Amino acid sequence: MSATPTDLRGREADAMARARELGASVLGTTSANPAVGAVILASDGTPVGEGATAPPGGPHAEVAALAQAGERARGGTAVVTLEPCAHTGRTGPCADALIAGGVSRVVVAVPEPTELAGGGAERLRAAGIEVEVGVERGAAEEGALAAWLTGVREQRPFVIWKAAATLDGRVAAADGTSRWITGEEARAAVHRLRATCDAVVVGSGTALTDDPQLTVRDAEGRLAGRQPLRVVVDRRGRLPGTARLLDQAAPTHVSRAGTPADLLAELFDRDVRRILLEGGPTLAAAFLRAGLVDEVLVHLAPTLLGAGSSLVGDLGISTMADALSLRIVDLIPMGGDVQIRLVPTRHTGGDQHADGGS
Ligand SMILES: NC(=O)c1ccc[n+]([C@@H]2O[C@H](COP(=O)([O-])OP(=O)(O)OC[C@H]3O[C@@H](n4cnc5c(N)ncnc54)[C@H](OP(=O)(O)O)[C@@H]3O)[C@@H](O)[C@H]2O)c1
Numbered sequence: 001m002s003a004t005p006t007d008l009r010g011r012e013a014d015a016m017a018r019a020r021e022l023g024a025s026v027l028g029t030t031s032a033n034p035a036v037g038a039v040i041l042a043s044d045g046t047p048v049g050e051g052a053t054a055p056p057g058g059p060h061a062e063v064a065a066l067a068q069a070g071e072r073a074r075g076g077t078a079v080v081t082l083e084p085c086a087h088t089g090r091t092g093p094c095a096d097a098l099i100a101g102g103v104s105r106v107v108v109a110v111p112e113p114t115e116l117a118g119g120g121a122e123r124l125r126a127a128g129i130e131v132e133v134g135v136e137r138g139a140a141e142e143g144a145l146a147a148w149l150t151g152v153r154e155q156r157p158f159v160i161w162k163a164a165a166t167l168d169g170r171v172a173a174a175d176g177t178s179r180w181i182t183g184e185e186a187r188a189a190v191h192r193l194r195a196t197c198d199a200v201v202v203g204s205g206t207a208l209t210d211d212p213q214l215t216v217r218d219a220e221g222r223l224a225g226r227q228p229l230r231v232v233v234d235r236r237g238r239l240p241g242t243a244r245l246l247d248q249a250a251p252t253h254v255s256r257a258g259t260p261a262d263l264l265a266e267l268f269d270r271d272v273r274r275i276l277l278e279g280g281p282t283l284a285a286a287f288l289r290a291g292l293v294d295e296v297l298v299h300l301a302p303t304l305l306g307a308g309s310s311l312v313g314d315l316g317i318s319t320m321a322d323a324l325s326l327r328i329v330d331l332i333p334m335g336g337d338v339q340i341r342l343v344p345t346r347h348t349g350g351d352q353h354a355d356g357g358s
Contacts (some may be wrong), residue, residue, distance in 0.1 A: 003045045008077075011045035012107050015079035016136050019109075022052040022061065023081050023144035027196040029055050029226060032271040034148035036061040038080045040103070042071040048072040062094040066101040074102035081109045081140045083133060084124070085117035095120040098129070105130045108141035109114075113152050147274035150294065156264040157240070160197070161277040161284050162190065162297040163311055170308040171281060176209045184219075185335030186299040190278075192215050192295070197228050198272040199253075201263070202245075203283030204234040213244045214278065229253055229272065233263055233283060260290045285313035286322060288344070296326060296342040299334065 003011070022037030028034075030053040038061035040049035049072070051064025062084050066073055078084075084094035084106065102233070111133050112118045114335065120133045141149060147158035159251060164181040165171050166239075172178040180187065194200050195216045216224040227250030234238055234254050239245070245252050253270070257263035267275065277287060287293050298311070315324060326342040331338075 010047045011047075013136075015041055015047060016081075016109060016140075017040040017078075018047070018050065019061075019079050019081050019142055020143050022050055022138075024196075026052040026054075026229065027144050027147075028198060028274065030058065031148070031198045031273040032151070033060075034082055035144040036080065036082045037144070038062045038065040039080060040065045040073050040101075041077045041079065042069070043073045043075040043104075045077075046072075048076065053255075054305060057090045060091055060094050063091065064098050065143055066097055066244055069101070071102075075104050076102075077105040077107060078103045079107045079345060081143075082145060083108045083110065083112035084120040085112065086119040086123045087117050089117075093120070093123070094285070095123040095146055098124060099127045100105045103129060106132070107135050108133045109135055109137050110144070110145055110149075113149065136204040146294075150355075151268065151273045152194070156261075156268050156292070157198070157272050157275045158294050159275050159277055159287060159292055160295045160297060161287060161293045162193065162299070163279065163281075163284065164190075164299040164301065165311050166301055166303045166305050168304050168306065169311045170280070171306040171311055172209070172309045173305050174307040176211060176309075181234045181303070182301045182337045183335040186339065188219060188303075188336045189334060189339065190299075191206070191218070191224075194226060195226070196277055197274045197276040199229040199231050199267055199274075200276045200278055201231040201233065201283070202277075202279045204232060204236070204238050205241060205282055206237055206279040207232045207234065207245055209280075210339055211244050212249065212278075213249060215249045216313065217267055227251070228276070230265075231255055231263075231275075233257060237346065260287045260292045264292060281309050281311060284311075285315055288312065291344075293344055295329075296340075296344065298340045298342070300340060 019037035019039050023035045027035045036053045038051050042048045049065040049069030051061045053061050086093050086095045126130050148159040156245040200214045214230045230252040233255050327345045
């Protein structure tokens with residue numbers, strides 16, 4: 001029995017959710033290219049191929065999905081999180097690959113925002129293929145494509161600020177120790193999060209006090225095959241040669257950038273699109289004041305210290321009316337701790353988010 005149009009639409013919605021997952025699964029490995037996911041449905045709506053962007057120089061998501069689907073793509077539908085490109089970079093145009101693969105319909109979440117790669121939908125339509133653009137666009141834009149889109153729109157990397165705090169908002173005890181505020185589960189989540197980023201950033205204060213390694217490791221402490229760039233912002237050259245950040249476990253960039261914006265520009269030029277800002281309170285405050293934090297992740301532990309560094313340094317705010325407000329996106333229990341994900345809704349600095357909302 002052949003699938004009804006309603007069945008097919010349902011299959012396409014499932015395929016789009018899967019395409020978003022596929023894109024998210026390669027975050028941290030594709031920059032400066034976007035982390036795209038694609039699913040090919042046969043003409044009866046059966047999923048017959050899926051793919052995600054390979055590291056730069058490798059196949060794009062559509063090409064990988066088409067390779068898996070082979071002849072079963074003919075007369076079928078391609079479901080993609082980003083409009084297929086129409087230009088030849090290190091790989092050929094994805095629009096041409098879809099035409100050659102014989103699909104009769106292409107469903108796209110986000111239209112290609114760059115002129116360079118644009119025109120894919122037009123090229124597909126010219127070849128007689130039905131194209132629908134903008135399907136579940138918001139979910140794709142907020143997901144794996146968010147960092148890349150920030151890069152396109154603002155020419156800077158996307159910044160996730162992460163901190164572990166006690167219930168009274170302390171990130172270190174009075175003697176400077178901060179190991180460990182949170183339990184194993186939250187710490188394992190940090191390693192998974194690092195793996196989705198192109199760079200992990202700390203200030204010289206954290207580097208000197210904690211001597212962190214800032215690598216991605218599994219539960220047994222084994223190093224992951226791919227490591228994000230480790231970055232320490234050390235304007236006075238205080239980092240000692242013996243620092244663990246300078247070991248061979250991962251590449252490291254010691255920056256003398258004077259401001260967060262300068263640092264982001266420096267990293268953007270190195271193809272970094274997604275940053276995990278891991279500390280400490282002084283550097284985090286500088287980013288917040290500059291309006292350069294896109295997402296905040298706080299791991300809150302049910303402990304009290306009563307003294308010690310607080311979550312964030314001086315924001316230049318002296319009255320309640322000027323408080324920097326954030327919107328809670330989600331709240332997830334993690335072992336004995338809680339993860340709170342937030343987005344700033346009002347910045348003291350930069351003006352791009354100044355009027356609330358996100
Ligand atoms: N619980 C957590 O999640 C967590 C995370 C990180 C750190 N910590 C704790 O935080 C404490 C360290 O705090 P911290 O505030 O000294 O660490 P930090 O923010 O990592 O480092 C501060 C230093 O960063 C440098 N820096 C570079 N660019 C800057 C900029 N644009 N604006 C301001 N400073 C800039 C400054 O030194 P230069 O002028 O020399 O460059 C400054 O002294 C430690 O006790 C550590 O354990 C806790």
